Amino acid sequence: MKILSVEQTRTLDQYTIEHEPIAPINLMERAAQAFTDWYTARFDKSRPVRIFCGLGNNGGDGLAIARLLTQLEYSVQTYVVRYAPRESEDFMHNHRRLKLISSITYIENERDIPVIRNREVAIDAILGLGLSRTTEGIVQSVIDAINHSPATVIAVDIASGLFADTANGPNSTIIQPDYTVTFHLPKLAFLQPTLGLYVGEWHWVDIGLSRAFIERTPTTYFYTTEKEVRHLLRPRNRFSHKGSFGHALLLVGSYGKMGAGVLASRACLRSGVGLLTVQVPRCGYEILQTTVPEAMCQPDGHLHILSGQPDLEAPELSTYSAIGVGPGIGTAPETLAMLRKLLSEAQKPMVIDADAINLIAKNRDLIDKIPKNSILTPHPKEFERLTRRWTSDYDKLGILRDFAQRNRFVVVLKGAHTAIATPDGTTHFNSTGNPGMSTGGTGDVLTGILTALIAQGYDPVEAAVLGVFEHGRAGDRAAQNRGQIGLMASDITDSLRWD
Numbered sequence: 073m074k075i076l077s078v079e080q081t082r083t084l085d086q087y088t089i090e091h092e093p094i095a096p097i098n099l100m101e102r103a104a105q106a107f108t109d110w111y112t113a114r115f116d117k118s119r120p121v122r123i124f125c126g127l128g129n130n131g132g133d134g135l136a137i138a139r140l141l142t143q144l145e146y147s148v149q150t151y152v153v154r155y156a157p158r159e160s161e162d163f164m165h166n167h168r169r170l171k172l173i174s175s176i177t178y179i180e181n182e183r184d185i186p187v188i189r190n191r192e193v194a195i196d197a198i199l200g201l202g203l204s205r206t207t208e209g210i211v212q213s214v215i216d217a218i219n220h221s222p223a224t225v226i227a228v229d230i231a232s233g234l235f236a237d238t239a240n241g242p243n244s245t246i247i248q249p250d251y252t253v254t255f256h257l258p259k260l261a262f263l264q265p266t267l268g269l270y271v272g273e274w275h276w277v278d279i280g281l282s283r284a285f286i287e288r289t290p291t292t293y294f295y296t297t298e299k300e301v302r303h304l305l306r307p308r309n310r311f312s313h314k315g316s317f318g319h320a321l322l323l324v325g326s327y328g329k330m331g332a333g334v335l336a337s338r339a340c341l342r343s344g345v346g347l348l349t350v351q352v353p354r355c356g357y358e359i360l361q362t363t364v365p366e367a368m369c370q371p372d373g374h375l376h377i378l379s380g381q382p383d384l385e386a387p388e389l390s391t392y393s394a395i396g397v398g399p400g401i402g403t404a405p406e407t408l409a410m411l412r413k414l415l416s417e418a419q420k421p422m423v424i425d426a427d428a429i430n431l432i433a434k435n436r437d438l439i440d441k442i443p444k445n446s447i448l449t450p451h452p453k454e455f456e457r458l459t460r461r462w463t464s465d466y467d468k469l470g471i472l473r474d475f476a477q478r479n480r481f482v483v484v485l486k487g488a489h490t491a492i493a494t495p496d497g498t499t500h501f502n503s504t505g506n507p508g509m510s511t512g513g514t515g516d517v518l519t520g521i522l523t524a525l526i527a528q529g530y531d532p533v534e535a536a537v538l539g540v541f542e543h544g545r546a547g548d549r550a551a552q553n554r555g556q557i558g559l560m561a562s563d564i565t566d567s568l569r570w571d
């Protein structure tokens with residue numbers, strides 16, 4: 073699914089109005105109806121509703137929602153925050169219609185702000201996509217009052233005061249909703265870690281905006297949906313054999329961190345690889361052979377770390393259709409030497425994670441040795457070591473895009489809504505996963521998954537989008553079984569289902 077800019081969203085509304093065609097007031101009615109349907113499916117009439125409206129079209133939505141809920145016999149009190157002398161045309165239309173069936177309270181100064189109580193619902197329709205400057209004055213006071221109230225808060229389209237795709241200034245006053253119900257496609261702000269407080273749980277409701285326009289509008293930001301991912305997955309041929317699905321090599325583990333290697337190996341096998349060889353320090357040989365009997369094991373000559381001096385005669389690197397390196401390997405000088413040699417000799421895109429990334433961050437000449445189109449899977453701290461500290465989520469997205477494009481890597485920046493930046497300058501945000509996955513080893517599982525997909529011949533960008541999505545989906549299944557708190561990394565592997 074595409075993520076459009078505010079400007080493009082405005083043009084999308086306009087295009088829909090002209091080409092469907094539909095009168096603007098009817099499009100607003102559709103938006104209000106979609107919100108109302110969402111609301112009535114979740115909240116019953118026992119909870120009093122206070123709707124706070126601004127003077128633009130977001131306020132117009134709020135007035136229409138007030139009318140629809142009143143007609144459904146919800147207990148509704150409507151407020152208009154009078155921060156300016158002018159109102160939008162569609163606001164005025166809905167104002168007239170609401171006036172016929174209900175009273176409206178005007179908020180011009182702080183004395184007019186009502187006390188919002190527990191069990192009430194506050195609907196925020198003060199400002200939407202038309203936000204053009206930081207909130208101040210009475211708007212700020214109303215937002216503060218809503219934020220300090222014990223009510224459940226629901227933002228219409230976007231939280232008032234939150235810019236949809238640019239950074240807010242420091243100390244901005246922004247609604248902190250429990251839910252955001254949005255009409256357009258997801259907004260970039262909804263996917264950024266530091267803005268979660270201003271989004272809450274977000275839901276997209278379809279108001280029939282022009283699909284033709286969306287299809288031909290260029291963007292560099294995408295939100296991965298299940299439908300798109302289903303197209304990527306390749307079905308298995310009935311006459312296939314283990315040679316059809318590649319031979320992966322994982323270089324993982326060190327003394328005290330063999331678990332990372334086991335997690336990556338098991339996830340690799342659960343993700344369809346034909347054959348798997350795992351290179352581990354000698355101390356990991358029995359551990360791996362016992363816990364992952366499906367894998368072949370290639371012990372390193374060193375007892376505790378990977379040194380690149382194999383204990384047994386090792387096959388040529390070209391034997392392997394994919395190589396994954398990093399989980400649990402540590403940063404010893406011998407391991408650095410091993411990584412340097414590996415990167416110099418590897419000819420195909422690799423999967424590079426964890427301590428392999430940390431070693432590269434400290435030895436920057438290695439960046440040029442990484443095969444083009446390799447997948448790097450840093451978490452934010454690793455990515456910062458690799459690049460620089462950022463000033464906002466949007467600054468971080470810029471650094472991510474430039475780093476991936478300049479070096480021709482696929483960079484998987486992990487977290488909630490993992491961002492995958494590609495060599496062609498696009499960024500894909502993931503839609504699956506949950507906070508139960510914030511636990512040691514879940515990243516190692518991802519490395520195993522991605523290595524398996526590359527081994528099976530998936531293009532690295534497809535592998536990253538598909539693998540990250542399925543990793544998150546397995547995490548969601550695991551959370552259903554165990555609850556988020558009880559989830560641990562191996563549950564994700566056990567919950568993988570590739571159909």
Ligand SMILES: NC(=O)C1=CN([C@@H]2O[C@H](COP(=O)(O)OP(=O)(O)OC[C@H]3O[C@@H](n4cnc5c(N)ncnc54)[C@H](OP(=O)(O)O)[C@@H]3O)[C@@H](O)[C@H]2O)[C@@H](O)CC1
Nearest residue numbers: 085100103128129130199200201202203204205206207229
């Ligand atoms: N278009 C459509 O067909 C559809 C639109 N829909 C709905 O419309 C919403 C967008 O509506 P909108 O463009 O009227 O913008 P909105 O945010 O309501 O207010 C703009 C006004 O606020 C003012 N203002 C700005 N910043 C301010 C501040 N900090 N403090 C105080 N004032 C501030 C700004 O002033 P100006 O910048 O012009 O000086 C202007 O007067 C969208 O989010 C969705 O909910 C849906 O119905 C679907 C169909």
Ligand SMILES: Nc1ncnc2c1ncn2[C@@H]1O[C@H](COP(=O)(O)OP(=O)(O)O)[C@@H](O)[C@H]1O
Nearest residue numbers: 451486487488505506507510512513514515516
């Ligand atoms: N709140 C969250 N929502 C969704 N996914 C999450 C969340 N927290 C963590 N994850 C996922 O869990 C994984 C954590 O990886 P990482 O930080 O490398 O862990 P480790 O190094 O312990 O293996 C990533 O894939 C990340 O996207």
Ligand SMILES: [K+]
Nearest residue numbers: 196199230232
């Ligand atoms: K709003």
